[in-house]
Structures are given as C-alpha cells and as structure tokens.
Amino acid sequence: MKEYSLEPLEFRPILKRLIWGGRKLGRVLGKPIGPESDYAESWEIADRRDDVSVVASGRFAGQSLRELVRTRGDELLGAAIGPKEQFPLLVKYLDAERVLSVQVHPDDELGARLAGDNGKSEAWFVLQADPEALIYAGLKPGVDRSTFQRAIESGTVEPLLHRFHPEPGDCVMIHAGTVHAIGGGVLLAEIQQMSDATFRVYDWGRVGPNGEPRALHVEQALEATDFEIGPVDPLRSPIQAFESGTYQDLAECKYFKIKRYRIDRRCAIGSSDRFTIVLGVSGEGEIESSTGARLSVAAGRTILIPAATGKNIVNPAGTVEFLTCVAPSTS
Numbered sequence: 001m002k003e004y005s006l007e008p009l010e011f012r013p014i015l016k017r018l019i020w021g022g023r024k025l026g027r028v029l030g031k032p033i034g035p036e037s038d039y040a041e042s043w044e045i046a047d048r049r050d051d052v053s054v055v056a057s058g059r060f061a062g063q064s065l066r067e068l069v070r071t072r073g074d075e076l077l078g079a080a081i082g083p084k085e086q087f088p089l090l091v092k093y094l095d096a097e098r099v100l101s102v103q104v105h106p107d108d109e110l111g112a113r114l115a116g117d118n119g120k121s122e123a124w125f126v127l128q129a130d131p132e133a134l135i136y137a138g139l140k141p142g143v144d145r146s147t148f149q150r151a152i153e154s155g156t157v158e159p160l161l162h163r164f165h166p167e168p169g170d171c172v173m174i175h176a177g178t179v180h181a182i183g184g185g186v187l188l189a190e191i192q193q194m195s196d197a198t199f200r201v202y203d204w205g206r207v208g209p210n211g212e213p214r215a216l217h218v219e220q221a222l223e224a225t226d227f228e229i230g231p232v233d234p235l236r237s238p239i240q241a242f243e244s245g246t247y248q249d250l251a252e253c254k255y256f257k258i259k260r261y262r263i264d265r266r267c268a269i270g271s272s273d274r275f276t277i278v279l280g281v282s283g284e285g286e287i288e289s290s291t292g293a294r295l296s297v298a299a300g301r302t303i304l305i306p307a308a309t310g311k312n313i314v315n316p317a318g319t320v321e322f323l324t325c326v327a328p329s330t331s
C-alpha cells in the first residue's frame with residue numbers, strides 16, 4: 001500500500017547557462033538565477049540523462065520524476081499513455097538574449113541512429129519579444145539540399161531562412177527536420193519530446209566560452225533536414241468561448257497537444273486517463289486539487305497534474321491565462 005496518492009507536482013528548475021542567455025528567467029519568471037549574465041534555459045519538467053526534475057514541495061518533495069515514472073507510472077502517466085521508462089515530454093523556458101545557433105533536430109529514427117537520443121519535435125509559445133526580435137523557422141521555398149549545403153559551407157545560411165517578428169502569444173510548431181533559430185530578444189516556453197538531439201549548421205561566426213567556434217554538425221544536419229517543410233509561421237487558430245472564458249487550440253503533433261486558456265471563472269482541468277501539464281502565462285490563479293494540494297498558476301510556474309488526480313479546479317484571481325499540454329494516446 002502506498003501511503004499517499006499522487007498530487008499535482010511542481011519541480012525545482014534546472015538552470016542552464018549558455019552563451020546566448022540573459023537574466024529574464026530571474027527577472028520575469030522568478031527563477032533562482034545567480035549573478036551571471038547568461039541564464040539561457042530553465043528546465044521545468046525533465047527526465048533525461050543527468051537532468052532529472054525533483055519535486056519542489058508537498059508530500060513528494062525531494063522525489064525525482066524518474067523515480068515517480070518508474071514506481072507510480074500508472075497513477076502519474078495514466079492508462080492512455082501506458083507504462084514508460086522515461087517521462088515523454090520536456091518543458092523549459094528559454095531566454096534568448098542573443099540569437100541561438102541555426103539548427104535542426106532529427107526524428108526518432110535518425111535521433112536513435114545519429115545521436116543515441118529520441119527525436120525532437122518542439123513547440124514554442126512566445127512570452128515576450130522585443131519589437132525588432134526575429135524567429136527563423138523553416139527554409140524559404142525551393143531551397144534544396146545542395147543549395148543548403150553550399151550555403152553552410154560558405155557561411156551564408158541566413159538568406160535561405162524564412163523569418164518573422166514574433167509577438168507574445170505566438171505559438172510555433174517546429175517538427176523534427178525544420179531548420180530554425182530563435183533570435184535575440186525572445187523569451188518563450190518550449191514543449192518538446194524528451195530529447196536534446198541538436199545538429200548545429202551555423203553559429204553566426206561567433207565563438208564559445210573557450211574562445212573557439214562551437215562545433216557544427218553539417219553531415220547530420222543535412223541528413224536530418226526535411227526539405228519538404230518550407231516556411232513556418234505562427235499558428236493562427238480561432239479563440240473560442242466556453243463557460244469559464246476562452247480557449248484556443250495551439251500546436252498539435254504526434255507527441256503533444258497544447259491549448260491556451262484565458263479564464264475569469266473556475267474551470268476543471270485534467271483527465272483521469274493521462275497526465276496534464278499546466279504552464280502559467282499571465283495573471284494569477286490557483287489549482288485546487290481533490291487531494292487537498294493548492295498550487296499557484298502564474299507566469300513561470302509549471303505544474304504536472306498526475307492522471308490519477310482526475311479533474312482539478314483552476315480558480316482564477318481575476319483573470320488568469322495558462323497553457324495546458326497533454327500527450328496523445330500511445331496506442
């Protein structure tokens with residue numbers, strides 16, 4: 001007999017410093033950053049190699065996500081997701097103070113073969129963007145493998161990339177095989193497969209912390225790029241009304257499905273056959289679970305609702321905006 005049943009969980013952030021990071025993870029999202037100027041990523045829900053989330057508070061404080069997936073998989077993941085060795089999604093916040101490298105991620109088959117990792121399809125939800133900020137997503141129409149290869153070899157990749165000025169609230173679906181770069185001045189939430197398989201094709205002529213250019217992975221990137229994808233723009237789906245406010249269907253792929261809610265009345269979130277991830281966007285509210293747990297919903301807060309807790313109530317303090325993310329059935 002297990003002493004307690006699972007409750008909604010919040011994890012300690014795993015902070016990553018990289019050359020393109022800044023200080024917004026602390027300043028805007030309240031993450032516990034130190035004095036340095038290059039805080040790039042906050043991994044909120046992670047179960048990959050040495051990066052494993054640990055529960056921050058409540059009855060399960062100190063337990064790792066990996067341990068919970070292995071010992072309480074049915075309760076946590078739910079029957080629709082089935083037993084898993086590893087939590088299937090990675091959720092992080094990124095502060096691109098400067099542009100990231102131009103990169104591409106493999107699909108599952110190539111990820112296993114070339115990187116010993118899962119494939120990586122990812123979705124971005126823009127939280128803040130400077131007026132001049134850019135996102136590069138997809139290749140311009142007609143760019144084929146040989147054109148792209150020549151551009152990589154001559155360091156002239158940028159003119160081949162489709163780009164746009166992102167705005168807060170934009171959601172961008174980056175399927176595996178899409179060439180992309182997040183530009184400087186963008187703060188976003190990223191939901192992706194649990195993977196870190198990245199092939200870098202261009203790093204804007206800059207050097208890493210050791211004064212040397214960071215490694216490029218040209219062969220692998222050419223193999224991983226899907227030249228059929230073409231330009232990628234933010235998703236524009238209709239905002240729909242329901243009894244508690246509005247919702248919008250955002251990115252959807254084989255691995256996850258994201259919805260955006262804006263509510264000013266109580267609303268039920270979660271389902272007993274699968275886990276639900278909640279990410280606060282703006283305003284404030286609280287998740288009230290039947291387990292008695294109470295967790296704040298606000299910008300920078302990420303909550304994992306175990307399947308076994310069923311429906312949980314989100315209680316807005318005024319208006320609260322948040323994303324939910326679920327995984328489709330495995331079968």
Ligand SMILES: [Zn+2]
Pocket residue numbers: 103105122180
């Ligand atoms: Zn990426």
